[in-house]
Amino acid sequence: MPDRKGIYRKKRLDRGIKARADTIYLIASWREIFYLLLPRAFPVGFLLILPAVLHGYWQKVLVFACVYGLLALSWDLLASCGLFSLGQALFFGAGAYLAGGLNYYLHLPPLVTVPAATVGGGLLCAGLLAPVIRLRGVYFAMVTLMFPLLLMRGIETTGVLGGTHGLSALSPFPGETLTAYLAVLAFLACLFLFRRLINSDYGLVLMAIRDDDRAVMSGGINIYWRKTQALFLAGSVGAFAGALMTHHFQFLGMSAFALDYSILPVAAVALGGQGSFAGAALGSMILVPLSESLRALGGLRIALYCIILMVSIVALPEGLFHYLERKYHQFETRAEVE
């Protein structure tokens, strides 16, 4: 036997506290309460302070981050039931045009147009996509990619709803800070609602549809109706983001259907991690400010941006959030190898 004394290996242990906290809500000490609360309270508190301390340009960036965050959450909900969307711009554009149209033509205030666009946008998106809900994977993705392009070209050629010039001089929200607060609160509310939803029995069924739709059908569940409901929820969230931006810009144009709104949310989820919503939220909170701060680099910005994305996807395929979560609940010790 060679002398192996002095050889160590890293040993990872899960903290027992997490295993307990997931099932039994019995918390033993302030330390444990703090341990569990910190990862939730810190980001929430941070986001709630931001609108008050940021001004001008960076306040706008915050609104942008929340809007993309909403689109990423909406994307993650669809992915949870096996629908891979490349058309978040459809949701965004539907909400933007509904809110903008109602405001421009009927002179309704944002207090009416935003809720109306949220519900109406959800219904519209669910209605448009319900016929193709039977398509799987890449086929569904392709159809969703086409829809915003189709609507964009339709508006361009027919000139309806402002055509290529768009609609301007729309009613603003009262105050920039208020807008920022609205965006942050909507983003946090959506994050927490979706997280609750996916952990409920309703979410269990959605995820089961993704994993094996035939098994779910044999349980007497109308999978197409469930997917339509998920489309409505995801569509509403995206439409809210669109309505918010329209009043924020006080302008509505074809750019509401731009490819950016489809691609960036997917990139945010790829960076943050799919399936927990927190990953989608984290991803967009990193990507959007990052891409803004790289703006000074001009054309190089996109290249750098792509490199960051690729590195994160290759190095952390599970996503940043899941990696951090795992590390938070683990501690490493050095154990002697016998």
Place this chain on the structure above:
Amino acid sequence: MSKASETILAVERVRKRFGGILAVFDVSFELKAGEFLGIIGPNGSGKTTLVNLITGFVKPDGGRVFFKGRDITSFMPYRIADMGIARTFQMVRLFYNLPAYKNIIIPLCSSRVRRLGAGRYGEKDDMAVDLLDDMGFERDSYVPYKTAGSLPHGYLKRLDLARAMALRPEVLILDELFSGMSLSEVASTLPLIEKFHEEGLSIIMIEHRLKELFRVVDRVLVLNFGRKIADGSPQEVMENEEVRKAYLGIEVEIL
């Protein structure tokens, strides 16, 4: 055993072809309410395809299926399940990364269960554990809460049965439930199925274990190369010359 005369399920000349293979050809039969029907046949004779045709997972090339007089031939699988025809799968289809009892939650979320006045908010977990307890997963053990993927095969088969029973079906179709189960598991599961039958459930059971099957069923239907070659009481089927020919080999000894 109850001997009602009302027909609950009627299959009329269903046909299905996969490429060059006639998987099911012109098969007709009726299932009476409360009846226990066995379906046997050599490997590849079309038994699973027949189940898929009845439950809507495969669309027939011809023929019709009636449930309580209603034509359900073109219905989607979830609609047929919703009407009260539940099935198990020969290759169990479960969610292996979920705890065993969570698998039962899915049918408990169906509109059928809600319509029957069960599965309200907050009681589904208890109902699922109750059902598993009936199937021999002891409630107080860790078994119902373990992930399905970590359970032995026999448990998975019973979990699949529990999943089907959660729908509170009127017709239960079992596709080789006992394959891969140990003798003791079969011995403990068979009485359960007999109990369901005594409670009035109509059952179709596909099985390769002929000895167990013949003991419990009222009637047996035999398939060979997609065709029905016999239909009658276990006694009649055993004496049928064509059946004996189809089962050339060891299984004749069991008969």
